[in-house]
Amino acid sequence: MKLLIAHGNDASFLTLIEKIKKLNAKAGPFTHILIVGDVKSETIDNIGDVSDLPTLYIFGAEGESTIDIVQLNGFGVYECQDKLTIGYTTQTTKQLNESKKALWNKFKQLEDPVDIFISREWSSKVAALNELFSGTELLDNVVKMTQPKYHIAYGDNNHYFESKPFIWEDSNEISRFINIADFDSAKKWAYAFNLDMIKGESDNCTKKLDLIDSPYNAPSQKRALSTDKHIGDNNKVIVEPKQKRAKKVLPSTCHFCFTNASLADHMIISIGNSSYLTIVKGPLTTPKGDMDFSGHCLLIPIEHIPKYNVGQDKFSESTLVKEMTDYENSVVKMNYRKFDMSTIVFEINSERSIHFHKQIIPVPKYLIMKFEAALDRQLHFNNENFFNNAKLNFKKYSSTNGEYLKIRDDPKSNYLQFTVYETSEVVPKVYIAMFQSDMRLDLQFGRRVAAFLLKLPKRIKWDSPACLQSKEQEIMETEHFQKGYKEFDIMTQI
Ligand SMILES: [Zn+2]
The missing domain is CATH 3.30.428.10 (HIT-like)
Structure with missing residues (x-):
């Protein structure tokens, strides 16, 4: 299955659609085209003829457009007719915070991992990988619950970022995180990929990947960052090479210790x-x-x-x-x-x-x-x-x-x-x-x-x-x- 995800904005939306048409003719045809970004419904209504494109999915648009596309807002899980599952939250950190409970309840019910997870914000765990900003801890659990093969974010308009692959330990699935830059940023604004729909372990996947440890297994990085960076003699920020911190669990917090009051x-x-x-x-x-x-x-x-x-x-x-x-x-x-x-x-x-x-x-x-x-x-x-x-x-x-x-x-x-x-x-x-x-x-x-x-x-x-x-x-x-x-x-x- 061939997919395309693009990051658009309201001002350039119609130009974006023209570009996507060209991409679809040249590099496609794609099975699905997913568009993320803040686009107004009136703009979408002016999209014109898109009959030569596959189903369009628009995440995070304002209002309800009248044309025949799939519009997804807020948070949820969408299952396409061909069984592709997409988890999404187009919410800002503030909105995530307000709907925290409903959000967790929604994704807690999932029985199987989703194929793709789309979010405006970055989880704090993936944000720790590139250290530009802190991301939101509210998404850490949600991403862990959905265990997507591809986690696509679009909160950082000006940078394209792709993590090295890592493994979800529970499902053994390989996962990647990608932030797609905005269409007008002069950075990479679209991402095309093939998705293997066979769930679970596949025997013929024997190519060696340059895997990193799952960022979701890493301890919280906040303190680590502030101690790793300090100002040197000539006012330059010195970043010390990260050292592997050994996990240290004291008997008072260990789940298996009698001295821990919360032992079940x-x-x-x-x-x-x-x-x-x-x-x-x-x-x-x-x-x-x-x-x-x-x-x-x-x-x-x-x-x-x-x-x-x-x-x-x-x-x-x-x-x-x-x-x-x-x-x-x-x-x-x-x-x-x-x-x-x-x-x-x-x-x-x-x-x-x-x-x-x-x-x-x-x-x-x-x-x-x-x-x-x-x-x-x-x-x-x-x-x-x-x-x-x-x-x-x-x-x-x-x-x-x-x-x-x-x-x-x-x-x-x-x-x-x-x-x-x-x-x-x-x-x-x-x-x-x-x-x-x-x-x-x-x-x-x-x-x-x-x-x-x-x-x-x-x-x-x-x-x-x-x-x-x-x-x-x-x-x-x-x-x-x-x-x-x-x-x-x-x-x-x-
Ligand atoms: Zn113990």
Whole structure:
């Protein structure tokens, strides 16, 4: 699908249309032509014959024109007949602020990412990429919710700006941000592109892209900017090269720490001496068969440690390892003996993590055989397409294998690990991939593999509408889990 987006203004609108006609004849024909900018409806009425052009969409025009074009104002999501979806907000920062709630509610309901997102203003996250102005934080969440392949803005009349591509971690889609300059600016005022309408991961997309980290994963930049720029001796502004700031989360604000007052204690299933078990926010799995709860849970050390092995004394014999192993086995036992399910455990061991945890996910027995195929597929996708992601190379071991335990028991190793329990009665298989701590890592990798295996593409994101649960539902989940788990709980067994 070939698309053209142009930035017009009222004074030159009719000249713009003539230019677009020429472009369409020369570089087109385009499937759709989108025009952004402040144009009056009376001007649009004088547009003349546009029958040789495809459907015209005008964003942000004042008033209602009488001619046959699609006029979009305010904010919303428009789905074209050919399924192209366009999210948009033509609002100024002030208007965004006034309609903040309605705006978020609107985009929160989206089930799938949009193809294109059009906004007058820049989000603060993309504004941080070129540092000319601050953008608006009001759009950060909206863009994150819509996860467009192309985010087109037109708030800066005098500059054309195109970001390097980045990846939405949840959907694995490649995204770009572009600001199109005004028609009269002598800068680039139109942008033509091909849009691949196949949603989701495509196997034939193997070209290497110069990707940047998603600006939407970056911490707020405001303070960073003011400290990075300062006035030098001869009154010149000196901009220090940006340093990578390590994320630092204190136990008082960590979601997994008991010292944090806002820890969601209604989600806790069982508490041990050095670790605890909770249900998760936005579970991947859903109740199945006799299991009347999702079954997806987290096993978390009580101590605020980024990885399992941070160099504790006699790590492999420590109470932490003993207790977490017992907890893990007890859930695996429940899944298998009571609900006839296999289990997958996923964990990231990285010195750059915040608070270590293991994800425990029940998997129907007939699917567990396909785990390796699911892992291979996601691996191929990760390693082929994202050349600045850590290249993952999984090795398969038995969980009692000496070579594997050597990796686990070395506090210096950083690794991803899947533990696959076909039943609770045999020694599980471990798939482990080491990586360098400074490499970019797909934090969703584990959930992505499990979602692919379970054929739950809509549940990859924990915060997608399909997965989110109310507090009441979470309380129910915890109660049902506790009921199913009672006879296996290591804390009531003793
Ligand atoms: Zn913590």
